[in-house]
Amino acid sequence: MPKGTVGSNPTSSAIPIASLAIHSRAVAIKSSDAQPHCCFHVLHRRLKGSTPVDKAPRGRGVIAGMMIFAAALILAYWVVWFFVDRDLLASLHTDYYYRFENAFPLADAWLGLLLILATVGLLLRRPWGLLAGLLGGGAGIYLGCLDVLFDLENGVYHVSAGGDASGAIIEIVINVLTFALGIVVTTYIWRHRVWYLKPTP
Numbered sequence: 001m002p003k004g005t006v007g008s009n010p011t012s013s014a015i016p017i018a019s020l021a022i023h024s025r026a027v028a029i030k031s032s033d034a035q036p037h038c039c040f041h042v043l044h045r046r047l048k049g050s051t052p053v054d055k056a057p058r059g060r061g062v063i064a065g066m067m068i069f070a071a072a073l074i075l076a077y078w079v080v081w082f083f084v085d086r087d088l089l090a091s092l093h094t095d096y097y098y099r100f101e102n103a104f105p106l107a108d109a110w111l112g113l114l115l116i117l118a119t120v121g122l123l124l125r126r127p128w129g130l131l132a133g134l135l136g137g138g139a140g141i142y143l144g145c146l147d148v149l150f151d152l153e154n155g156v157y158h159v160s161a162g163g164d165a166s167g168a169i170i171e172i173v174i175n176v177l178t179f180a181l182g183i184v185v186t187t188y189i190w191r192h193r194v195w196y197l198k199p200t201p
Contacts, residue, residue, distance in 0.1 A: 068116070091171040111140060114136035140181050140182030
């Protein structure tokens with residue numbers, strides 16, 4: 001091979017090599033700069049989009065306490081009614097009133113079961129807790145409507161002059177608590193349904 005063959009054009013091979021090196025460095029810099037930005041952008045979007053859903057709703061413990069308290073009251077009411085003295089709770093001391101009240105234990109047992117299931121399910125963030133809570137709240141409102149209509153039609157709220165008002169007061173307290181529980185629980189659970197329905201990690 002002649003002596004001047006390699007060195008006849010010394011820049012012909014140096015230029016492509018230099019260009020390739022510069023191009024490779026630019027790609028590397030671009031990749032290293034883009035990757036953290038991309039990861040940060042994705043992380044930012046993930047956190048921004050999930051914060052309102054992942055954050056536990058306020059008042060969850062209060063609602064759970066209300067439902068457990070209501071379930072305990074239901075149990076205590078029927079223990080007193082059947083095993084202590086039903087006249088302590090009766091708003092009227094008549095046979096038809098006793099028969100009316102005796103038709104409620106099964107419905108109240110269903111309501112109490114729903115409240116317990118809802119309490120456990122909501123504290124554990126399970127979808128079935130949401131369902132049980134909505135069913136329990138609706139059942140409470142339904143039973144309250146039955147109770148109030150019976151009381152209005154049969155003068156349970158009426159207290160004669162000098163008469164004993166304890167029965168009417170107990171009935172009013174029961175009605176207020178029943179409606180309050182049903183409305184508050186149903187409203188709270190429905191407002192936060194997205195959080196309870198989102199799968200847990």
